[in-house]
Amino acid sequence: MTTELVPLPAGLAQIAEEFAELAPSDRLLLLLEFSDGLPALPAALAEHPELLEPVPECQSPIFLATEVDGTGPTATVSLFFSAPPEAPTTRGFAGILHEGLDGRPASEIVAVPADFPLRLSLTDAVSPLRLRGLSGMLSRIQRQVHRRAQLGQLG
Amino acid sequence: MSTAIGIDPDQKFAQYAHPERLVSTQWLAEHLGEPGLVVVESDEDVLLYETGHIAGAVKIDWHTELNDPVTRDYVDGAGFAELLSRKGIDRDDTVVIYGDKSNWWAAYALWVFTLFGHADVRLLDGGRAKWLAEERETTREVPTPAATEYPVVTREDAAIRAFLPDVREHLGADRSGRPLIDVRSPAEYSGERTHMPDYPEEGALRGGHIPGAASVPWAKAANSDGTFRSADELRALYEKEQGLAPGDDVIVYCRIGERSSHTWFVLVHLLGFDRVRNYDGSWTEWGNAVRVPIAVGNERGSSSA
Numbered sequence: 083m084t085t086e087l088v089p090l091p092a093g094l095a096q097i098a099e100e101f102a103e104l105a106p107s108d109r110l111l112l113l114l115e116f117s118d119g120l121p122a123l124p125a126a127l128a129e130h131p132e133l134l135e136p137v138p139e140c141q142s143p144i145f146l147a148t149e150v151d152g153t154g155p156t157a158t159v160s161l162f163f164s165a166p167p168e169a170p171t172t173r174g175f176a177g178i179l180h181e182g183l184d185g186r187p188a189s190e191i192v193a194v195p196a197d198f199p200l201r202l203s204l205t206d207a208v209s210p211l212r213l214r215g216l217s218g219m220l221s222r223i224q225r226q227v228h229r230r231a232q233l234g235q236l237g
Numbered sequence: 238m239s240t241a242i243g244i245d246p247d248q249k250f251a252q253y254a255h256p257e258r259l260v261s262t263q264w265l266a267e268h269l270g271e272p273g274l275v276v277v278e279s280d281e282d283v284l285l286y287e288t289g290h291i292a293g294a295v296k297i298d299w300h301t302e303l304n305d306p307v308t309r310d311y312v313d314g315a316g317f318a319e320l321l322s323r324k325g326i327d328r329d330d331t332v333v334i335y336g337d338k339s340n341w342w343a344a345y346a347l348w349v350f351t352l353f354g355h356a357d358v359r360l361l362d363g364g365r366a367k368w369l370a371e372e373r374e375t376t377r378e379v380p381t382p383a384a385t386e387y388p389v390v391t392r393e394d395a396a397i398r399a400f401l402p403d404v405r406e407h408l409g410a411d412r413s414g415r416p417l418i419d420v421r422s423p424a425e426y427s428g429e430r431t432h433m434p435d436y437p438e439e440g441a442l443r444g445g446h447i448p449g450a451a452s453v454p455w456a457k458a459a460n461s462d463g464t465f466r467s468a469d470e471l472r473a474l475y476e477k478e479q480g481l482a483p484g485d486d487v488i489v490y491c492r493i494g495e496r497s498s499h500t501w502f503v504l505v506h507l508l509g510f511d512r513v514r515n516y517d518g519s520w521t522e523w524g525n526a527v528r529v530p531i532a533v534g535n536e537r538g539s540s541s542a
Binding site for chain 1: 282283284285287288300301337
C-alpha cells in the first residue's frame with residue numbers, strides 16, 4: 083500500500099531529487115555544498131541579532147529571520163540564517179531551506195509538509211535525531227511567515 | 238599494546254596514571270603518516286569532518302557507524318570488524334581519536350573501541366578545536382586506505398559498561414565505595430530540564446537524577462581550550478572534593494553516555510581508577526523507565542531503591 087504524500091514545492095522537490103539521485107556516500111557532500119553556499123546575513127540583520135529567532139531543536143547554535151513583503155498568500159518571503167562554520171550540518175539544512183524557499187510566496191512556504199526532512203534521503207547518512215534540527219527550522223519559519231503574512235487561523 | 242609507536246613524552250601527560258593515552262597536537266603533527274598510526278575523527282556534527290580534517294584521518298560517526306541501526310546498542314563483533322577493516326585499521330594499530338565539543342564523541346568512540354579490547358587507543362588532548370586554533374593544516378581530501386582484516390572480537394561489556402539493573406544494584410543499602418556520578422549540567426541534575434541547554438529534547442519523560450548520584454559536570458575536568466586539566470587539578474576535584482578513591486566501584490552517566498565517556502576517560506586513564514563503568518543508557522533510559530527512583534533538586538537524595 084502506498085501512502086499519498088503531500089507534494090513538495092518545486093524548489094524543494096528538485097533538491098530532494100538531487101539527493102535521491104546520488105549514491106548514499108555522496109549525499110553528505112551535497113549537504114556540504116549547501117553548507118558552504120549558505121549566504122551570510124545582510125548587515126542590517128547582523129547588527130541586530132535580537133531580530134533573529136533561535137532554533138533549540140538544533141544541536142548547534144542557529145538563528146533565523148523571515149521578511150514578508152506585504153500580506154496574504156502571494157506575499158514574497160525572504161529567509162535569513164546565521165550558523166557558525168563549526169556547525170556545518172545545521173548550515174547545510176539552512177542552505178537547503180534558503181535555496182528551496184527564499185523568494186517564494188507565503189502560501190507555498192506554509193504548505194511545505196512537515197515530513198519534508200524525511201524525504202531528503204538523508205536519514206541514513208545523517209541520522210533521524212539530527213534531522214530534527216531541520217524540522218525545527220522549518221516549523222519556526224512557517225510560524226513566522228503565517229503571522230507576518232497574516233494568513234489567519236492556523237489549521 | 239603496540240610498541241611500534243612511542244608515547245608522547247609531554248611533561249603534563251607524565252603526571253597522569255596512563256600518559257600513553259594522550260597525545261599533544263605537536264606530537265601528532267610530528268608523527269602523522271607513520272605506519273601503524275591511524276588518526277580517527279569522531280564528531281557530534283556529522284558533516285564537520287567533510288569541511289576539513291587532519292590529513293590522513295578517517296571519520297567514524299557515532300550515530301551512523303558505532304550504533305546498531307536497529308537495537309539501542311553498539312555494533313557487535315562482526316559489525317566492528319567490518320567497520321574497522323573498511324577504515325583501514327589493524328588490531329595492533331595505534332589509534333589516535335580527536336573530535337569536536339571537547340572530545341566528547343572522541344572519548345565515546347575510544348570507550349567503544351575499549352569494549353572490543355583495542356589495545357592502543359589514545360585521545361588528542363584539546364581535540365579538533367585546539368588543532369584548528371593552532372592553525373595547523375587540514376584538508377578536505379578523504380583518504381582511501383587499503384582494507385584490513387580486523388578480527389571479529391566479542392564485545393566485552395561487563396568491565397566498563399553498566400546497564401539499568403547494574404545501576405539499581407549499585408543503589409543498594411551499602412553505598413560505601415560505590416559512588417555514582419552524574420556529569421550533566423546542574424539544571425539537568427536538579428530536574429529543571431531533561432536535556433542540555435541549547436540541545437534538542439531527546440525524549441526523557443521525567444527530570445532529575447538517580448538518587449545518591451553526585452553532581453560533577455564533565456566540564457570541570459576540561460580547560461577552556463578543551464584540553465584536560467592537570468593531574469593535580471583532577472585529583473583535587475575527584476579525590477579531595479568528591480572523596481572518590483581509585484579502588485572505588487564507580488558508575489558515571491549523563492544523557493546518552495557521551496559526556497560521561499569523557500569523565501570515564503579521566504577517571505580510568507588520567508587518574509588510574511580501575512573499576513569505572515559508563516551507564517550509556519543514562520538519563521534517556523532512566524528518565525523514561527517505569528518505577529525507578531528519581532531525586533529532584535540539588536541534593537543527592539535518598540539512595541534506597
